[in-house]
Amino acid sequence: MSSRIILIGPPGAGKGTQAARLSEALGIPAISTGDIFRANVKGETELGKLAKRYMDAGEYVPDEVTNSMVADRLAQDDAAVGFLLDGYPRTSAQVDELDRILAAEDTAIEHVVELTADTDEVVARLLARAQTEGRSDDSEDVIRHRLDVYEEQTQPLTDIYRSRGLLRQVDGLGDVDDITERILSSIR
Ligand code: ADP
Secondary structure, eight states: EEEEEEEEOTTTTSSSHHHHHHHHHHHHOOEEHHHHHHHHHHHOHHHHHHHHHHHHHHHOHHHHHHHHHHHHTTTSGGGGEEEEEEEESSHHHHHHHHHHHHHHOOOOHHHHEEEOOOOHHHHHHHHHHHHHHTTTSSSSHHHHHHHIIIIIIIIIIHHHHHHOOEEEEOOOSSOOOHHHHHHHHHHH
16 A cells, blocks of 8 residues: 655644654655754754754745755655655645655655644643753744744645645644554544
């Protein structure tokens, strides 16, 4: 079975946690643009140096940079059976690029899963994560800014995918296993 899935939702909704489980359950790679950027920051690559400025400010990395990184990643062999995108697309220009990449391969997205969680909950989770993981973009003011950017630039993408009949909304609050089950049943 091949599946091409997008996981969308505000910072702190639990996309990364669920992406790892879904990848395992479905046998497809989880591709997280945030993780790829963080690996580049850690490795001090040119891409990492560029991305870090935006990430630390809670801003999106410019579309041209993100788009070409994703195009390269999707061209790798393991993505031929399907993939789960976590954190991409986040802007309407990224939606267009993804459409173009997939159309060139004669494929398309099958499901867009929106993981929902209210603002107080996600802020609390991100502040707790700041304590344990020490991510440089998890300070309270940067968190608030990331949430504003999400609402302004990414939330509207759910309307695009709803109009294509692809949107599945899943409550991101509750037990982690239950949420995985909810997502799996939403795409069955
Ligand atoms: P979160 O969604 O929890 O904020 P991510 O790990 O998904 O965290 O992303 C961290 C940062 O990486 C974002 O704030 C942004 O700067 C950058 N980033 C990740 N994905 C994208 C994307 N698709 N477009 C632009 N920037 C991105």
